[in-house]
Structures are given as C-alpha cells and as structure tokens.
Amino acid sequence: MQDAIIKVNDFRKVYGDFVAVDGISFSVQKGEIFGLLGPNGAGKTSTLESLEGIRSPDGGTLQVAGIDPTREPGKLRNVIGVQLQSAGLPESITGDEAMKFFCAYHDVQPRFDLLERLGLSEKRNAQFYELSTGQQRRLSLALAIAHDPQVLFLDEPTAGLDVATRVELHELMRELQAKGTTIILATHDMAEAEEMSDRVAILLNHKLATVGTPMEITATGAGLTKVSVRTKNASLGASTAPIPAVAQRLSMDEYEIMYSTDIGPTVSAVIAEIEARGDTLIDLRVERPSLEDRFLEITNHKNGSTGGTQ
Amino acid sequence: MTAFLNHFSFEFRTGIRNKQLLLMNYLFPIGFFLMMGFIMVGINPLFLETMTPGMVIFAVLAATLLGIPDPLVNARENGIFRSYKINGIPSVSILIIPALTTMLHLLIVAAIITIVAPLLFDAPSPVNWLNYILVFAALAFTMASISVLIGVVSPNSRVTVLYSQVFFIPSIMLAGMMFPFSMLPEAVGKVAQLLPATLAMNAFNALAMGNAADFAPWGSVIILLLGGLMAFGLAVYLFSWDSRNFTRRGHILLALLFLLPFVIGIFVL
Numbered sequence: 001m002q003d004a005i006i007k008v009n010d011f012r013k014v015y016g017d018f019v020a021v022d023g024i025s026f027s028v029q030k031g032e033i034f035g036l037l038g039p040n041g042a043g044k045t046s047t048l049e050s051l052e053g054i055r056s057p058d059g060g061t062l063q064v065a066g067i068d069p070t071r072e073p074g075k076l077r078n079v080i081g082v083q084l085q086s087a088g089l090p091e092s093i094t095g096d097e098a099m100k101f102f103c104a105y106h107d108v109q110p111r112f113d114l115l116e117r118l119g120l121s122e123k124r125n126a127q128f129y130e131l132s133t134g135q136q137r138r139l140s141l142a143l144a145i146a147h148d149p150q151v152l153f154l155d156e157p158t159a160g161l162d163v164a165t166r167v168e169l170h171e172l173m174r175e176l177q178a179k180g181t182t183i184i185l186a187t188h189d190m191a192e193a194e195e196m197s198d199r200v201a202i203l204l205n206h207k208l209a210t211v212g213t214p215m216e217i218t219a220t221g222a223g224l225t226k227v228s229v230r231t232k233n234a235s236l237g238a239s240t241a242p243i244p245a246v247a248q249r250l251s252m253d254e255y256e257i258m259y260s261t262d263i264g265p266t267v268s269a270v271i272a273e274i275e276a277r278g279d280t281l282i283d284l285r286v287e288r289p290s291l292e293d294r295f296l297e298i299t300n301h302k303n304g305s306t307g308g309t310q
Numbered sequence: 311m312t313a314f315l316n317h318f319s320f321e322f323r324t325g326i327r328n329k330q331l332l333l334m335n336y337l338f339p340i341g342f343f344l345m346m347g348f349i350m351v352g353i354n355p356l357f358l359e360t361m362t363p364g365m366v367i368f369a370v371l372a373a374t375l376l377g378i379p380d381p382l383v384n385a386r387e388n389g390i391f392r393s394y395k396i397n398g399i400p401s402v403s404i405l406i407i408p409a410l411t412t413m414l415h416l417l418i419v420a421a422i423i424t425i426v427a428p429l430l431f432d433a434p435s436p437v438n439w440l441n442y443i444l445v446f447a448a449l450a451f452t453m454a455s456i457s458v459l460i461g462v463v464s465p466n467s468r469v470t471v472l473y474s475q476v477f478f479i480p481s482i483m484l485a486g487m488m489f490p491f492s493m494l495p496e497a498v499g500k501v502a503q504l505l506p507a508t509l510a511m512n513a514f515n516a517l518a519m520g521n522a523a524d525f526a527p528w529g530s531v532i533i534l535l536l537g538g539l540m541a542f543g544l545a546v547y548l549f550s551w552d553s554r555n556f557t558r559r560g561h562i563l564l565a566l567l568f569l570l571p572f573v574i575g576i577f578v579l
Contacts, residue, residue, distance in 0.1 A: 049392075053395070054392055054395060054396065077397060077398035084389060084392065084393055088392065089393065090320075090324065090385065090390055093320060093324075100316050102397050105313045105317075105397050105398050105399050106398065107313075127327070143397075
C-alpha cells in the first residue's frame with residue numbers, strides 16, 4: 001500500500017434504494033495498468049465516476065494521488081485524465097478548438113502534437129460529429145492526456161477501433177506507463193485486459209469478486225489447460241493408453257484434445273505415447289485458461305450461488 | 311481568463327456554425343422581420359410605429375427561448391457536462407457563456423433590424439439611442455437568463471419545447487408587438503405584464519421611441535433586470551451536471567421563483 005496512488009476503502013454508493021457498490025476495497029500502485037472488469041451493472045461506472053469526482057461516495061473513503069475526489073475536486077482535475085465512453089464533446093467543436101479549450105482550463109499549452117500522434121492531423125479542423133467513432137475516441141484520449149495526468153481513466157478505450165488503431169493505442173498506453181502514468185482500464189474486452197493490465201479487479205453483484213494479476217486470477221480457478229495434438233497417422237485417437245491428469249478427452253478436426261489438470265505429466269505422456277506408436281508429431285498446442293474463461297467461471301459461479309445479478 | 315475567452319470564442323462560433331442556432335439567431339428573426347415589413351405594414355400601417363422595437367424583441371425571443379435551452383439539455387444528456395466537470399470547467403461558465411454569446415449574436419441582429427427598418431420600410435428610428443440600447447440589453451439579459459433556467463430544469467428536448475413555448479407564443483400575441491398593449495382587456499393586460507417582452511415593449515416605446523407609456527417605463531426596466539438576475543441565480547443554484555444526479559440542490563419548482571418580480575410588477579407598475 002506504500003506506493004498506492006489510488007486507495008479505495010470500504011467504498012459504497014447507493015441511488016435511492018438501489019445499492020450500486022457495496023463496500024469494496026482495493027488499491028492501485030503508481031505506474032500500474034489496473035483493469036476494472038465486471039458485467040454491466042456490477043458497479044464499475046459508479047466506482048470510476050466516484051474516483052473521477054463526478055459522484056460522492058455514500059460510505060467509505062477514496063483517495064487519488066493523496067486527494068479526496070469529493071472534497072478537493074479543484075486539485076483532482078489536474079491530476080487525472082479521463083477518456084469517457086460517451087462522446088463528452090459538443091458536436092460542432094473541432095479537434096483544434098477542443099485541444100485549446102480543454103488545455104486552457106488545465107492551464108497548459110495545447111498539445112497539437114498528440115492529435116498528430118493519434119492520427120488526427122488531417123481532421124484537426126473537422127467538427128466532432130464529422131469524425132468516425134474511432135477518431136472521436138482518439139480525440140477524447142488526446143484531450144485526456146494533454147495535461148500529463150498522473151492517473152488516466154480509460155473507459156472502453158478500444159471499442160469500435162480498427163486493429164491498427166487498437167495496437168497504436170496499446171503502444172501509447174505502454175509509453176504512458178513507462179513515464180509513470182497510472183492507468184485505470186475499464187473494459188469488457190478480456191483479451192485486452194489480460195494483455196495490458198498488471199492487475200485486474202473483477203466486480204460482481206456490486207462487490208469485489210477478486211483482485212490480482214491476470215496470471216494469479218487464472219491460476220486460482222478450476223481452469224483446465226487445453227492440450228491439442230495432431231500426429232501424422234492420427235494414432236492417438238485409437239490409443240486407449242491412459243494419459244495422466246486428463247479430465248476430459250475428445251477428437252476434433254484431426255486433433256486429439258485433452259483437458260489437463262496438470263500439464264507436465266500430460267504432455268510427457270502424450271509424447272511418449274506418440275513415440276511408442278511410431279507416429280510423428282505434427283502440431284502440439286497448450287492453451288492455459290484465459291482471463292475470459294476465469295471471468296465467466298467467476299460470474300457463472302457467483303450468479304448461480306446468489307440467484308443472479310441485478 | 312484565457313480559458314473563459316477560449317470557451318466564449320468557441321460558443322460564439324457555434325452560434326453561426328450550428329445550423330439550428332444559425333436559424334434561431336439570424337435567419338428566423340431577420341426573415342420574419344422582412345416578411346412582416348413587406349406584408350404587415352400594408353395590412354396595418356400602425357404596425358410601422360413599433361416595428362423596430364417589436365422586431366428586435368421578436369429576435370431576442372427567438373434566439374433565446376428557441377436557441378439556448380435545447381443545446382443545454384442535449385449537452386447534459388450526452389455527458390458533455392460530465393466531461394466539463396472532470397476538466398474543471400465551472401458550472402457558471404457553462405451557463406453564462408451561451409447567454410453572453412447569444413446576446414452578442416442578438417446585438418448584431420438588432421443592429422441589422424434597427425438600421426434596415428428605416429431604410430427599407432420607412433419605420434421610425436429610436437429618438438433616444440442610449441435608452442434603446444439599455445432596454446435592449448436588459449431584455450436580452452433577462453430572456454437569456456430565463457432560457458438558461460429552462461435548459462437547467464427541463465428533463466428532455468420535448469419538455470424544453472413546451473416550456474419555451476409557454477413564453478414565446480403569448481409574448482408574440484400579448485406583448486404589444488402585433489397590436490398595442492392598450493387594446494388588451496384589463497385582465498389579459500395584467501397577465502401580459504408577467505411577460506418580459508411586454509415590459510420591454512413598454513420601455514422601448516416610452517424611453518427610446520418617444521411614444522406614450524402604458525405603465526411605468528423605468529419600473530419595467532428594473533423589473534426586467536430583477537427577473538433576469540433571479541432567473542440566472544436560480545439556474546446556477548438548480549444546475550445539475552447530469553440527469554443521473556440524485557443530489558440536485560432544491561426542487562425544480564423553485565425555478566418559478568423568477569416570476570416573483572414580474573408578479574410584483576403587476577401591482578406596482
């Protein structure tokens with residue numbers, strides 16, 4: 001907790017009778033990319049908006065870079081940058097105008113270089129409504145980082161982006177991280193969360209279901225490792241020899257597929273069996289459970305045990 | 311200050327760039343002025359006497375009531391205010407800048423009407439220019455404030471149109487633009503005094519155009535300014551950053567308090 005730049009302690013948010021977030025606690029270290037995951041209505045947006053100073057907590061405490069977002073909104077605005085999921089800009093504003101406008105309120109020089117970096121140099125004078133969804137998101141990101149914030153909140157940053165832009169955005173996130181920027185990444189894209197996040201928190205039913213590195217989270221599940229094997233003579237399909245630690249086995253498209261609880265003994269036994277049968281290995285793939293698998297496992301388990309989400 | 315000027319500059323350009331605002335700020339008022347000049351003067355020659363202030367008042371009503379509230383409601387509903395809040399843009403700026411830029415557009419339109427009306431239709435010019443500008447400024451400020459208040463309390467675009475029309479249509483009919491205020495039945499005249507346009511028409515006639523007043527002209531200006539100040543103050547107080555804000559200060563019915571000076575005006579003017 002010593003280098004924690006974000007501290008969330010027993011945070012609670014209610015709207016009338018509806019409990020949106022029910023006492024969650026976590027911290028984010030300086031320079032981390034921290035994924036915030038959860039199904040719709042789990043409490044992600046309420047948590048983010050409270051950290052961004054848009055809403056006030058109904059219980060618990062929040063701190064962003066040592067600042068209480070509710071009590072010191074003036075200080076907070078220069079410390080954080082936010083790329084909102086919604087447009088958040090007037091439809092007739094141009095990229096140049098938006099850059100001047102927002103930088104003026106942050107009391108910094110306009111960063112037109114960011115518009116070029118994000119591929120918007122030819123659209124600087126186009127009105128916001130004339131930009132594609134991807135271009136709108138890139139403009140929103142450029143504005144969010146123009147004042148060099150310590151903490152950057154990204155809400156579904158790559159939704160609607162093409163592959164090249166998505167890769168460019170991920171590179172930019174890594175650059176910002178290397179400069180010490182802490183990034184809070186709220187996304188439904190599990191592959192993105194797994195690839196980009198140092199740690200992730202999964203919110204479910206308004207509570208924190210789990211928090212840890214993607215590796216830690218995937219490792220704690222019942223997740224079985226998928227081993228797919230293809231041989232020259234397809235001899236494994238006919239084999240009845242037991243392969244250790246295999247929970248389930250099936251044949252599909254010339255592949256013998258096994259779900260293993262212990263990958264080492266399984267792979268060793270498969271290779272030995274292929275050699276014993278005088279066959280030749282053509283392809284062997286080992287796929288560990290993904291964050292998405294684990295996410296689905298957690299959400300299905302919790303929903304089953306609590307009677308469903310909100 | 312740089313931030314405020316940047317914001318002002320962008321909003322002013324939006325008033326020309328945005329087709330809906332261009333229509334309400336310029337095309338509709340100037341088009342209506344020309345149409346009334348070419349048609350109404352032939353039907354009712356007396357209209358010429360009050361044509362210049364009447365058409366300026368019409369321009370103010372169109373640009374403010376039909377131009378200010380809807381963009382504010384849309385901006386709130388589309389999360390633009392949330393984005394402004396995150397970036398430290400004060401709520402007062404969000405409210406005052408559209409009001410000020412609309413007033414600047416109106417100054418241009420009012421100048422066009424005031425210069426063109428005598429040249430094209432032989433309408434009388436103001437005899438007291440200072441008072442003419444003063445009454446125009448008071449009306450523009452008050453209507454801009456009321457329009458901002460409508461934008462703040464209106465939950466959506468449909469209701470915004472309804473609220474705006476509550477002022478717009480009666481103002482056109484009863485404020486003295488189409489026919490003299492003195493022709494109204496007494497009870498209707500009292501109701502008409504609740505409308506800022508009626509007070510402005512009375513003040514224009516007496517203080518700027520050299521005509522007779524229907525009721526106290528300087529009192530009308532004071533009531534106008536008090537109503538405008540109350541409307542803007544209430545707009546700031548009732549302002550909400552987004553529609554999901556469950557902690558709005560005060561009830562929206564408080565907005566009706568801005569009518570208080572006008573109600574008092576019925577009895578004291």
